[in-house]
Amino acid sequence: xxxxxxxxxxxxxxxxxxxxxxxxxxxxxxxxxxxxxxxxxxxxxxxxxxxxxxxxxxxxxxxxxxxxxxxxxxxxxxxxxxxxxxxxxxxxxxxxxxxxxxxxxxxxxxxxxxxxxxxxxxxxxxxxxxxxxxxxxxxxxxxxxxxxxxxxxxxxxxxxxxxxxx
Amino acid sequence: xxxxxxxxxxxxxxxxxxxxxxxxxxxxxxxxxxxxxxxxxxxxxxxxxxxxxxxxxxxxxxxxxxxxxxxxxxxxxxxxxxxxxxxxxxxxxxxxxxxxxxxxxxxxxxxxxxxxxxxxxxxxxxxxxxxxxxxxxxxxxxxxxxxxxxxxxxxxxxxxxxxxxxxxxxxxxxxxxxxxxxxxxxxxxxxxxxxxxxxxxxxxxxxxxxxxxxxxxxxxxxxxxxxxxxxxxxxxxxxxxxxxxxxxxxxxxxxxxxxxxxxxxxxxxxxxxxxxxxxxxxxxxxxxxxxxxxxxxxxxxxxxxxxxxxxxxxxxxxxxxxxxxxxxxxxxxxxxxxxxxxxxxxxxxxxxxxxxxxxxxxxxxxxxxxxxxxxxxxxxxxxxxxxxxxxxxxxxxxxxxxxxxxxxxxxxxxxxxxxxxxxxxxxxxxxxxxxxxxxxxxxxxxxxxxxxxxxxxxxxxxxxxxxxxxxxxxxxxxxxxxxxxxxxxxxxxxxxxxxxxxxxxxxxxxxxxxxxxxxxxxxxxxxxxxxxxxxxxxxxxxxxxxxxxxxxxxxxxxxxxxxxxxxxxxxxxxxxxxxxxxxxxxxxxxxxxxxxxxxxxxxxxxxxxxxxxxxxxxxxxxxxxxxxxxxxxxxxxxxxxxxxxxxxxxxxxxxxxxxxxxxxxxxxxxxxxxxxxxxxxxxxxxxxxxxxxxxxxxxxxxxxxxxxxxxxxxxxxxxxxxxxxxxxxxxxxxxxxxxxxxxxxxxxxxxxxxxxxxxxxxxxxxxxxxxxxxxxxxxxxxxxxxxx
Numbered sequence: 001x002x003x004x005x006x007x008x009x010x011x012x013x014x015x016x017x018x019x020x021x022x023x024x025x026x027x028x029x030x031x032x033x034x035x036x037x038x039x040x041x042x043x044x045x046x047x048x049x050x051x052x053x054x055x056x057x058x059x060x061x062x063x064x065x066x067x068x069x070x071x072x073x074x075x076x077x078x079x080x081x082x083x084x085x086x087x088x089x090x091x092x093x094x095x096x097x098x099x100x101x102x103x104x105x106x107x108x109x110x111x112x113x114x115x116x117x118x119x120x121x122x123x124x125x126x127x128x129x130x131x132x133x134x135x136x137x138x139x140x141x142x143x144x145x146x147x148x149x150x151x152x153x154x155x156x157x158x159x160x161x162x163x164x165x166x
Numbered sequence: 167x168x169x170x171x172x173x174x175x176x177x178x179x180x181x182x183x184x185x186x187x188x189x190x191x192x193x194x195x196x197x198x199x200x201x202x203x204x205x206x207x208x209x210x211x212x213x214x215x216x217x218x219x220x221x222x223x224x225x226x227x228x229x230x231x232x233x234x235x236x237x238x239x240x241x242x243x244x245x246x247x248x249x250x251x252x253x254x255x256x257x258x259x260x261x262x263x264x265x266x267x268x269x270x271x272x273x274x275x276x277x278x279x280x281x282x283x284x285x286x287x288x289x290x291x292x293x294x295x296x297x298x299x300x301x302x303x304x305x306x307x308x309x310x311x312x313x314x315x316x317x318x319x320x321x322x323x324x325x326x327x328x329x330x331x332x333x334x335x336x337x338x339x340x341x342x343x344x345x346x347x348x349x350x351x352x353x354x355x356x357x358x359x360x361x362x363x364x365x366x367x368x369x370x371x372x373x374x375x376x377x378x379x380x381x382x383x384x385x386x387x388x389x390x391x392x393x394x395x396x397x398x399x400x401x402x403x404x405x406x407x408x409x410x411x412x413x414x415x416x417x418x419x420x421x422x423x424x425x426x427x428x429x430x431x432x433x434x435x436x437x438x439x440x441x442x443x444x445x446x447x448x449x450x451x452x453x454x455x456x457x458x459x460x461x462x463x464x465x466x467x468x469x470x471x472x473x474x475x476x477x478x479x480x481x482x483x484x485x486x487x488x489x490x491x492x493x494x495x496x497x498x499x500x501x502x503x504x505x506x507x508x509x510x511x512x513x514x515x516x517x518x519x520x521x522x523x524x525x526x527x528x529x530x531x532x533x534x535x536x537x538x539x540x541x542x543x544x545x546x547x548x549x550x551x552x553x554x555x556x557x558x559x560x561x562x563x564x565x566x567x568x569x570x571x572x573x574x575x576x577x578x579x580x581x582x583x584x585x586x587x588x589x590x591x592x593x594x595x596x597x598x599x600x601x602x603x604x605x606x607x608x609x610x611x612x613x614x615x616x617x618x619x620x621x622x623x624x625x626x627x628x629x630x631x632x633x634x635x636x637x638x639x640x641x642x643x644x645x646x647x648x649x650x651x652x653x654x655x656x657x658x659x660x661x662x663x664x665x666x667x668x669x670x671x672x673x674x675x676x677x678x679x680x681x682x683x684x685x686x687x688x689x690x691x692x693x694x695x696x697x698x699x700x701x702x703x704x705x706x707x708x709x710x711x712x713x714x715x716x717x718x719x720x721x722x723x724x725x726x727x728x729x730x731x732x733x734x735x736x737x738x739x740x741x742x743x744x745x746x747x748x749x750x751x752x753x754x755x756x757x758x759x760x761x762x763x764x765x766x767x768x769x770x771x772x773x774x775x776x777x778x779x780x781x782x783x784x785x786x787x788x789x790x791x792x793x794x795x796x797x798x799x800x801x802x803x804x805x806x807x808x809x810x811x812x813x814x815x816x817x818x819x820x821x822x823x824x825x826x827x828x829x830x831x832x833x834x835x836x837x838x839x840x841x842x843x844x845x846x847x848x849x850x851x852x853x854x855x856x857x858x859x860x861x862x863x864x865x866x867x868x869x870x871x872x873x874x875x876x877x878x879x880x881x882x883x884x885x886x887x888x889x890x891x892x893x894x895x896x897x898x899x900x901x902x903x904x905x906x907x908x909x910x911x912x913x914x915x916x917x918x919x920x921x922x923x924x925x926x927x928x929x930x931x932x933x934x935x936x937x938x939x940x941x942x943x944x945x946x947x948x949x950x951x952x953x954x
Contacts (some may be wrong), residue, residue: 007288028288043187043193045416047365048450052865055365083187097185101177104830107838108663109184110191110365110416135873142865144417145367145663146834147841147902148873 012076016041017085025072033057034072035082043083043113047142054141057114058082083113086120096120096158105154107145115141119155121166127163129155168679168743171672172893175830176682180414180667189414192369192384193447200371201230203433203446204290206280206297207455208272209526211306211858212319215270215279215299223282223296230440232297233281233432235269241435242266246396249495251331252584258332260325262660263493264528266428270900272301273321273490274527275859276455278428283436283444306525306858310464310485313522321490321523330492331521335503337578338514340470343479346665347470351551356927357466357539357907359487360850361457362532363870364662366416367448368457370429372437379405383434387412388423389700391658393693396426397434405696412690419842420532420663421458423702424494429456433459445699454863458494459852460532462487462524463502463539469547475555475562479514482506482543486536488520489529496521497582498536501634504587505904506540509630509796510566515579525693525858531702533842533903537633542928545629545908549915550924559912563630567594573947574889581792583637588792593822593886594630600882601628601798601820610802611655623807624815625917628800631905635795635897636708636888640788641698643710645674645717647725647781649767651745651760653685655717657710658698660690664899665831669707670714672827673893677718678725680745680759697786704795704897707827712787720783725759728766728781732757793888795896797821799840799909805917810936812848812914814877822884824896832898833881839902841876846903847910849875851929880887896916921949 009024009080014034022037030049033056035041040104044067047055051069061138067080076148086094093101096119106112115138122129129137134155135148182191220232235242236457244263251259268279280297284290312318321328344350361838364436372382381403382825387393387410394410401408415422418843429446437444448456465484471477486499552562568575570593575767577587602608604747610626617624643657671685688694698710722742729747730737735753741750748756757765773779800818805811819836826832849869853861879902887894911925914935921942927934943949 010712021850026288036194036198040196042191042196043186045191045366046193047367047416048865050450050864050866053365053450083185087186093182093185101181104178104834106181106184106363106663107665107834108417109181109189109414110663112184113187116185139872139874142365142870142872143838144363144419144842144870145838147839147879149837149876149878150834152878154874163774 010073012073014075014080016080017082027071029072030068031070031072031075032067035067036129041084044146045110045113047162055111055114057117058118059121062121064121083116095162099154099158103150103157105151105152111141111143115151123159171676171682172827176668176672176828178665178668179671189859191366191414191416192371192386195371195384195445197373197443200445201283201380201441202287202290203444204282204294205278208275208277208279208296210272210301210303211275212304213301216302217300218280219298223293226293226296228285229293231283235267238266244491245552247495248493249497251496254333254335254580256334257894260330262322263492264491266431275527275605281432284945300904308854308856308858310487310523312523313524321525328523329520330488330523331496334518335579336516340479340481340516342515343470343514345905346921347478348473349471349554350468351547351554352468353926355543355546357461357463357542357775358929359459359462359852360846360851361459362419362421364419367450367453369447370433371445372434373443374438381434382409384411385430386415386422388418388660388702390660390690390692391698393425409693412660415660415662423700424458442773451863454860455527458528459528460529465543466850467543467547469551474912475557475565477566478511479511480512481516484519484520487524487529488521491528498531500582501536501893502539504581505537506544508544509568509632511568522935526854534900538904538907541631541905542908549912560628563598574867579636583792585791585884588791590791590888590890592794594796597798597820597822597884601637601800601818604818604880622804623917624802624804625913626802626907627913628910629905629908630798632794632796633901634792637703637792638788639699640786641710641713642784642786643713643717644695644784645721647759647763649760649763651758653680655685655687655714656695657689658695659706659710664706666706669827669831670711673711673714674718677722679743695915706900708891708895708897709787710791711895713785715784715893716787717783721781724781725762728762732765789890791890793824793890793896795823795901797901797924799905801909801913803913803917805914807918807939810932810939817877818880820882821901822886823898824888825885826883826896835898836881836902837879840879840906841871843903843906845871846929847907848930
């Protein structure tokens, strides 16, 4: 009986990047799996499934959360933002994305969506951070390729550009 | 020649796809009717399998199949030996390659025992607990020296020993060196295991199409073409019936060159058998057990020197942990053996190693692939010798560098590519001088004294290394001018973030004088390009880059010849510039490359005998020898002797990878490598207990460096061109990670001179450093007072 309670589908509606998605999901389904496999937004990546690497970071009602540490049912009725929502298809990149490109802030790119979704609310709340603040802000996101240096540089670049264009 | 691209800081062509979340990784593959996999893995490091009962799992709703070794029939075969042992006299090699599913015995924790196929990953994992495996636990082989004890349990009984290999190589006469030596420094050094920890775990998906009779496999491999070739052989298919795609791969760092992992063998087989597409994605927990690891070695090494610090010879005997199986042959310990010699003139060398089977995860190359062990031993011996002789660490290195007049330089020992160890070019002393200047070595002692007076303990470490890169056998590329005027490049390499989409585009763009954004590179899809080996040993840019260059030069030749015919002029009068081709001095007599490509593929008329349609060429590059990159790392650390915490204050890298294709990419490779090296030096150690159980199999317990731990790397490039390839390239993929441990050890010792520390073990965790400090305090009462 215990098992049935986690596998019996529940109806939820989650707004993702502004569009509502109504699905019947098992209560045990992780939000990361919901995004990737139920609605096909595979830009959110899963690196550890225990909340350390930060690759799966998305925004929930505007704040950065780890989608591998949440169940999809917990996002019922709420707004989720993923990397796919940052720039319109074929349109210009978001300034943070653009800065990552200009500063070579990504190599394999697997961790990148998590960094971007961590940085969007961070730069909203702290538009002109110090290097130390940037490093603290991204210290919950692991990257094995870059050594972080160019990511820190990208955040500086993005912060300059975003404050120059209100 | 028009615009230069090679050597420019060009932004990457691939970034938009990655930044918008549209780049495809293997776990993104989702096909109608797809089934999912989970593996029953051994909980024991060493145990006999008495029986497996999968009946309850098979009966569970949603489970499509459960397979054990017995269900595989003839398909159950040990994997191939990837790299046979090199032809060294007296070599012993006991071959024991991994098996798809354990049969009789398990040999490491995490070894797959059964495979569950179900409608979802959740259901497959539910069913794992239903598979009952009856184990008879055996004593585990964990420590290297204990593994060689006469009464040690045996990982593979059939050999009667845990020795996987024995190799002795020498050049010169070390015994004579010993006789002549004024000083002999002799120590034991330990290097321990870490994880490669690519952010993307491994994954394999497969689909059999019964109508087309072909198999498509998506695999997070660094070597899609050898995977295709092996699968075709195992499954009885033509190579052309198998397509292996390594799409975007989320970091490789070595383990993704290992083949065949059991999952790579089993997923395609089960997809064909069940007639449904399948996917398996490793989770992080599995990754700690099921993905190959590296770095366990114990060295007993000695260096003979003259009174003035000239090396006369080195003798090294070491043990190498190869884990439960040895499919990668001897690449790692041979890299250790050869790289130890470094940038130095070493007149005599005796080196022998034993590779040892243990009940731990398989060992195959991880970024550096044995090179850091050699560098660590050599650089530590030099530091110890300098201390004994009263020489400055920089000075002793200066006295032993190979001078520029000694290149190319040959040693009489064989390297991992089976060719004699060969340095193509190098210029070592200027790199050291540059590093000293950048880190402020001259003035550092004064600064150190000043800070010491403030109660701060800072130290500097400065070490050299070389890296054999860019080895054969070959890679290829096909360059095609599309009728749209865009240029397509296909190569057989897989790519894991190195920037191949851009670096190869730069080479081709410069040769054909088109914009770099208009060069579209395809990598890692065997249907696009079917010849090649893979991305390993810092060779992609060198070997495939040279092939791209050769193919682009051939296409340029076709462009010029065709335009000359079309315009009725001599080839010398043809000008290729800005994506157009025409007659020099007559701007109206010109076509775009796209228009010329359409002319080259006519619907009527004749393609002249001896010519080919299209503006396309394929070329291959296979170097006789690799090219030897080199560099110097210098680090300033601050140590708190109370807490044993070490903070890195500055990190300088002077690096020479020959001619740079793109400094932006090179710097990125080095910065990432340094971060990996810092992790190896101070944070990352896989801790096994006496039963062979891994105690820190999560990112909570196994610490990867974060943005708070990795310093800004200050970098200078030197460019000593490689003579072996037309662009003068050397590899750079592993360089950053190789010398970090040695630099770190020297700097920590230097920060605490009164403790007289000898750091002979990497990784050096704060806990281990604390123990070294405590031991020093126990023997020196004045240190206790100072610390108290």
